[in-house]
Amino acid sequence: MSAMPIIYTSQKSAWMDSTIFVEWFTETFISSVKAHQSKNGKRKKTLLPLDNDPTHSSCDILNEKDEFIKVMFLPPNVTSLLQPMDQGVIETFKRYYRKELLPQNWLAKALKPFAEGEFIKECMLEVCGVLCPEKKNEFEKISLSRRTVVRRIEMIANDIKTTLTDRMAGFESFSIALDESTDLSDKAQLAVFIRGIDKEFTVTEELLTLQPLKATTTGEDIFNEVQKFWPTMVKINWSMN
Structure with missing residues (x-):
């Protein structure tokens, strides 16, 4: 610095x-x-x-x-x-940011197909035409194509990952919790949650990652999977837990 x-x-x-x-x-x-x-x-x-x-x-x-x-x-x-x-620069920026990313955030949280972005846009335009037709041009500028939705969801995911990584770097101690389940196609998934506390006694608890389990789901398989992703994803030592 x-x-x-x-x-x-x-x-x-x-x-x-x-x-x-x-x-x-x-x-x-x-x-x-x-x-x-x-x-x-x-x-x-x-x-x-x-x-x-x-x-x-x-x-x-x-x-x-x-x-x-x-x-x-x-x-x-x-x-x-x-x-x-103080002349509305920050507020204007926030409005444009929310306009561009909110629909993609909805799709990701609802686990909807990315292709449904165009359908959401059509619904928004219909409602806008009734409630506030003078703003319809602004809504038409919103891009919700499949490619755009994918790119922006990746941006949101990367931002969440960066924020969590920065917080983990300040952990004084931490613990992890593992949960083995299956996805919609019945494939085994390992959900890893992390909980840590920093010098200011601020507690952070987040989903760290969701890893696929390709073969069996024994305790040894789960441990090996954690050992595999831990050094690349988490920059903190096991000795802190």
């Missing part, structure tokens, strides 16, 4: 707080301004506008840090007009 051209810090609730802000202001912002102005051989007055976030220290405290740097808070209720990310 130190080799990257970014400033990184952490906080338990993953939010900015007054300690982090003052540290950034004194050690990063003021230092950067001084370094930039020293190249020109002269210190100049600098203004830093801030919104009224409660994590920001008072102007009086901040303005005492350097005589050439002045901090000024913006007037109340204007951040939505002045700050680009």
Whole structure:
């Protein structure tokens, strides 16, 4: 992280707080301004506008840090007009994201054939034509072809796998549970569940994988199957369980 051209810090609730802000202001912002102005051989007055976030220290405290740097808070209720990310960018992105991925998520959870995506789209267009015809063009842009559904379900699966892998890397201890059953075609499947706890005592319990059992389903077969996928899928040691 130190080799990257970014400033990184952490906080338990993953939010900015007054300690982090003052540290950034004194050690990063003021230092950067001084370094930039020293190249020109002269210190100049600098203004830093801030919104009224409660994590920001008072102007009086901040303005005492350097005589050439002045901090000024913006007037109340204007951040939505002045700050680009407060102008609906995130909300718009979330809406487009849900529009593109929700139907595929429904199909995957319901174990429906991927080809039914087009049928779902037809139903959506019919309902839209009755309830909100002015939005029908937006619904027509949604692609629910079999290939698109497959690709997006793979994206969802990869995202879930990455998130679970990151969580498992922080486990202090863990346990696994195994359940042998059969699928719709009566083929034996091994469901592996993992339960772990991290330093913050946050408990995670998820389905880790579903592995096919090709031959018999004895205890030895199940153990060998776990031994086979464990090193490639799980980056934690058996000694932690």
